[in-house]
Amino acid sequence: MKRRDFVKKLGAGALVAGSVATAGCSGQQQVAKSGGASSAKSYRWKIVTTWPKNFPGMGTAVNKLVALIDQMSAGRLKIDVFGAGELVPAFEVFDAVSSGTAEMGHGAAYYWKGKSEAAQFFSTVPFGLTAQEMNAWLYYGGGMELWQELYQPFGLIPVAAGNTGVQMGGWFNKEINSPADLEGLKMRIPGLGGEVLRRLGGTPVNLPGGEIFTSLQSGTIDATEWVGPYNDLAFGLHKAAKYYYSPGWHEPGTTLECIINQKAFAELPADLQAIVTNACKAINVDLLSEFTARNNAALHKLLTEHKVELRSFPEDVLKELRRVADKVVAELADRDPMAKRIFTSFHKFREQVAAWDNISERAYLNTRI
Amino acid sequence: MKRRDFVKKLGAGALVAGSVATAGCSGQQQVAKSGGASSAKSYRWKIVTTWPKNFPGMGTAVNKLVALIDQMSAGRLKIDVFGAGELVPAFEVFDAVSSGTAEMGHGAAYYWKGKSEAAQFFSTVPFGLTAQEMNAWLYYGGGMELWQELYQPFGLIPVAAGNTGVQMGGWFNKEINSPADLEGLKMRIPGLGGEVLRRLGGTPVNLPGGEIFTSLQSGTIDATEWVGPYNDLAFGLHKAAKYYYSPGWHEPGTTLECIINQKAFAELPADLQAIVTNACKAINVDLLSEFTARNNAALHKLLTEHKVELRSFPEDVLKELRRVADKVVAELADRDPMAKRIFTSFHKFREQVAAWDNISERAYLNTRI
Numbered sequence: 213m214k215r216r217d218f219v220k221k222l223g224a225g226a227l228v229a230g231s232v233a234t235a236g237c238s239g240q241q242q243v244a245k246s247g248g249a250s251s252a253k254s255y256r257w258k259i260v261t262t263w264p265k266n267f268p269g270m271g272t273a274v275n276k277l278v279a280l281i282d283q284m285s286a287g288r289l290k291i292d293v294f295g296a297g298e299l300v301p302a303f304e305v306f307d308a309v310s311s312g313t314a315e316m317g318h319g320a321a322y323y324w325k326g327k328s329e330a331a332q333f334f335s336t337v338p339f340g341l342t343a344q345e346m347n348a349w350l351y352y353g354g355g356m357e358l359w360q361e362l363y364q365p366f367g368l369i370p371v372a373a374g375n376t377g378v379q380m381g382g383w384f385n386k387e388i389n390s391p392a393d394l395e396g397l398k399m400r401i402p403g404l405g406g407e408v409l410r411r412l413g414g415t416p417v418n419l420p421g422g423e424i425f426t427s428l429q430s431g432t433i434d435a436t437e438w439v440g441p442y443n444d445l446a447f448g449l450h451k452a453a454k455y456y457y458s459p460g461w462h463e464p465g466t467t468l469e470c471i472i473n474q475k476a477f478a479e480l481p482a483d484l485q486a487i488v489t490n491a492c493k494a495i496n497v498d499l500l501s502e503f504t505a506r507n508n509a510a511l512h513k514l515l516t517e518h519k520v521e522l523r524s525f526p527e528d529v530l531k532e533l534r535r536v537a538d539k540v541v542a543e544l545a546d547r548d549p550m551a552k553r554i555f556t557s558f559h560k561f562r563e564q565v566a567a568w569d570n571i572s573e574r575a576y577l578n579t580r581i
Numbered sequence: 582m583k584r585r586d587f588v589k590k591l592g593a594g595a596l597v598a599g600s601v602a603t604a605g606c607s608g609q610q611q612v613a614k615s616g617g618a619s620s621a622k623s624y625r626w627k628i629v630t631t632w633p634k635n636f637p638g639m640g641t642a643v644n645k646l647v648a649l650i651d652q653m654s655a656g657r658l659k660i661d662v663f664g665a666g667e668l669v670p671a672f673e674v675f676d677a678v679s680s681g682t683a684e685m686g687h688g689a690a691y692y693w694k695g696k697s698e699a700a701q702f703f704s705t706v707p708f709g710l711t712a713q714e715m716n717a718w719l720y721y722g723g724g725m726e727l728w729q730e731l732y733q734p735f736g737l738i739p740v741a742a743g744n745t746g747v748q749m750g751g752w753f754n755k756e757i758n759s760p761a762d763l764e765g766l767k768m769r770i771p772g773l774g775g776e777v778l779r780r781l782g783g784t785p786v787n788l789p790g791g792e793i794f795t796s797l798q799s800g801t802i803d804a805t806e807w808v809g810p811y812n813d814l815a816f817g818l819h820k821a822a823k824y825y826y827s828p829g830w831h832e833p834g835t836t837l838e839c840i841i842n843q844k845a846f847a848e849l850p851a852d853l854q855a856i857v858t859n860a861c862k863a864i865n866v867d868l869l870s871e872f873t874a875r876n877n878a879a880l881h882k883l884l885t886e887h888k889v890e891l892r893s894f895p896e897d898v899l900k901e902l903r904r905v906a907d908k909v910v911a912e913l914a915d916r917d918p919m920a921k922r923i924f925t926s927f928h929k930f931r932e933q934v935a936a937w938d939n940i941s942e943r944a945y946l947n948t949r950i
Contacts, residue, residue, distance in 0.1 A: 280859060284653060286852035339949075342942065344713060344746070344873055347866055352874035377713070378941035440941070459944040483655035487856070490649060494859045497716055497866035504713055505721035505930075508937035522940065530948045561874075566949050568877035571891065572747035572809070573711065574950075575828040577943035579899045580708075580935050 251481050257291040259470075260309065262302040262319035265295025268446055269439075269506075270468060273374050273499040274318045277470070280491040289484050291316065306471065310366045315476035318373060320468050321359075322403055327366065329544050330551035333558050334359045334370065336466040337544075338405050338537035340558070343375040343465035343500050344573070345565045350467070353561045358554050367474045373492040374468035374499035377507070379460030380444065381525055382437035383428065383453035388525060391532040400424055400436035405462030408537045421447075428452040437462065441510035442503060450514055455523045461533050468499065620850050626660040628839075629678065631671040631688035634664025637815055638808075638875075639837060642743050642868040643687045646839070649860040658853050660685065675840065679735045684845035687742060689837050690728075691772055696735065698913050699920035702927050703728045703739065705835040706913075707774050707906035709927070712744040712834035712869050713942070714934045719836070722930045727923050736843045742861040743837035743868035746876070748829030749813065750894055751806035752797065752822035757894060760901040769793055769805035774831030777906045790816075797821040806831065810879035811872060819883055824892045830902050837868065 259278065263271040278291040296302035299314065306324045309317040321334035333340075334355070341349060349355040350372050359370045386397065395413030399406075406416030417433050427433045429452040436453075437460065438444050450456070470492045477485060514520040525533075545555035628647065632640040647660040665671035668683065675693045678686040690703035702709075703724070710718060718724040719741050728739045755766065764782030768775075775785030786802050796802045798821040805822075806829065807813050819825070839861045846854060883889040894902075914924035 280855065283855040284852055284859060286850070342945065344869065347870040348873035348877075351867060351870040378945045380941075441937070458940040459948070460941070461945070461948060464945050481655070483653055486649070486652040490653060490859065490863045493866060494862040497862060498720060500713065501716040501720040504717035504934065504937070507941070508717075508933045511937050511940075512933060524940065524944060534948060564877045564881060565873065568810070568873070568880050569946060570949065571827040571880075571893070572749075572829075572876070573942065574946035575893060576711065576747045576830070576833050577938060577946065579828070579830060579903060580939065580943070 253288070253481075255289045255480065255484070257289065257315040257476065258294060258299065258313075259291050259316040259318060260294045260299050260305050260314040261317065262296055262305050262323060265293065265298065267295070269376070269443060269499065269503060270318075270374065271295065273468075273495055273502070276498065277318075277373065277491055277495045280494060281487055284487045284491060285484055289480070289487070306366070306368070309471050309473050310368055312367075312473050312475060315473045317471040318468065319471070320466060321370070325403070328362060328551070329547050330362060330554045332404060332544070333554050334362075334467060334469065336463045337541050337558075338408055338462045339464065339534050340541070341465055341562060341565065342569075342573075343377050343467075345562070345569065346375065346465050346467050347372065347496070348565060349558065349561045353565075354557050355561070358557060362550060362554065363471065364474075369472040369474055369477055371470045371472065371489050371492040372467050372496045373470040374496055375503075376439060376463070376466045376468070377500055377503045378440075378465060379437070379463040380440050381457035381460050381462075382435055383444070383449045384435040384455040384457055384523075385428070385431070385453050386434045387455065388457065388523070388529055390526065391529050394529070394532075397435060398433045400427070400433050401462065403462075404537070404540055405437065407540050408462070408533060411536050411540070412532060425449065425452050440503060440507045441514055442506040445510040445514055450518050450520050454521060456514065456520050457523045457525055459525070461525070461530060461537070622657065622850070624658045624849065624853070626658065626684040626845065627663060627668065627682075628660050628685040628687060629663045629668050629674050629683040630686065631665055631674050631692060634662065634667065636664070638745070638812060638868065638872060639687075639743065640664065642837075642864055642871070645867065646687075646742065646860055646864045649863060650856055653856045653860060654853055658849070658856070675735070675737070678840045678842050679737055681736075681842050681844060684842045686840045687837065688840070689835060690739070694772070697731060697920070698916050699731060699923045701773060701913070702923050703731075703836060703838065705832045706910050706927075707777055707831045708833065708903050709910070710834055710931060710934070711938075711942075712746050712836075714931070714938065715744065715834050715836050716741065716865070717934060718927065718930045722934075723926050724930070727926055731919060731923070732840065733843075738841040738843055738846055740839045740841065740858050740861040741836050741865045742839040743865055744872075745808055745832070745835045745837070746869055746872045747809075747834060748806070748832040749809050750826035750829050750831075751804050752813070752818045753804040753824040753826055753892075754797065754800070754822050755803045756824065756892070757826065757898055759895065760898050763898070763901075766804060767802045769796070769802050770831065772831075773906070773909055774806065776909050777831070777902060780905050780909070781901060794818065794821050809872060809876045810883055811875040814879040814883055819887050819889050823890060825883065825889050826892045826894055828894070830894070830899060830906070 261274050265271055274293055278293055281289050281291060300308040305317040305319050308314050322332040324331045363370045397414040398417055399409055399414060400417045400419045401409055402418050409416045419427055424436050428436055438449060545552045630643050634640055643662055647662055650658050650660060669677040674686040674688050677683050691701040693700045732739045766783040767786055768778055768783060769786045769788045770778055771787050778785045788796055793805050797805055807818060914921045
């Protein structure tokens, strides 16, 4: 379905309680309806997700989110969780919430690049922002307002609801000692990261999760990225690959999102609206904390019990990846005027926050070597 | 007032909704009362803070916190904000909430080292955890349970409610080129950081905020630490010092806290309990995001408009500071059995999370130089 069809189908939708809606693609300024006062009225919603039900981290965070909303609303808003494929397939989550089949969805914005390539900025882009920087851009750098504006024509309200932190570079059966080793490399790496690899002579392959292990073991692919130690250990990738490379230059802090159907949101009283968006905010920091704590324990296990060989990408490889990634990401700005505005905001914020992190987070972490 | 008096005065207090209370110092296991169901009953609370009212960052976050609770509770829980000195002085916040003069307080745990030196682990310690790591330890590393146990005998429930991120090393009128330059250095630096300086031959000075500027300008002190660019720019310290040093080894990610009177909390219905603790969680990530975004803009201003000379502590200075800091922090474990348990948990988590961050956050941030 095209974007303009959504614009026609959906009227003015309330954005986050208390905020003023930004202009949609139609160019009209709309003022947010703030829902009515509290009432005893109960609601039953559905949330569809891009993860298998109870998937460690991403999936379990959704369970926590709905429990939190249940608790804070004293049971006035109950939400049933549907894993990928249970109500709709993973990649139809966006359309399902947009059309109102479900009131909420949980996933990551880069899955919706078919709707708008600029959506990728709201999950992660190669050599983009860390988790802490993403939150700073979204909450205090103008990012959230642009995200709301981007999803507005689709009848959706986006909310940040989780972050993986810096991911791993991936599992390799070939050593990467110089940029030349990327040439001919067959790697399962989707999206912009894959495009960067392609321009450096590699062959990005797109495989669903279920086929990765066998492909890696049989040599059909030389390498694959996945998430980080916590998810990777459970997936068993260490049994099919020799080397575990860091850092995850292609996903330095992936924001997970909740998307909420505008019409359903507008029907909630103001207190439930605030409960929904702030439960997402609590889960945002909670999931990042879970990954930070559990990645570290899983890494320990991978290194000591499974004798995984940990490698770092050489400096000249990272430099080449960065040089090409900056081009690939900048090209997104040329897609349309909205993509241009998002890229401009993101890029400016990244430059400034990098200057600060250089003397704070980076300088501090380097005292630990 | 001594800890045992609190134990006598306070009965079983509900901890965070849905959790089981840990053993208090009395050694008794207590099961949390989860408040009743939702009701139309209204509550009016007071929150006392260790910051001046509307203080940028820390103070304004408290205003946001009470607005959030008001919104999510549909006005059933209204909280009046009192800045430092308005109802009680800053350093009496802990006692005021403990005794029930106010139902809530906002500050930082290291202010209460007079009650228990181990409290400092729940704000920050020299060469301790970054903001992201603190949240991981608190939410998923056992830190929160220990914090609840530590405050339980005082009739208080602690909740993380903000983080400054890595602070700056401070404002100096003397260059620090080697560890020898710390000898004789008169620096305003309180707490454990001050003790580290003292052991390296310096003279830590304790000055209230209002006297720092004049003391620095007149040469009574050679240096001072404060917070970071956002707060420092507003404070005007760049007009009284030559050099701005990084990183803030003594405060690598200071957690700010809400303390809640147990009895007042137990009287709330379960939905309001969940709203209070999760509003704190939302503010936790919100304030860190604000500092991350604004520090960076303020730093830019300090460097370009005010021509501040930015310096990094030399590697051998940081090494010496770290060597001594590790001793000073480890000594806390010898105070009492509870301090020992807290130190042991903190120390183990720091070792493991550092191994993970070394190949994730640190490795990624280093690709940016």
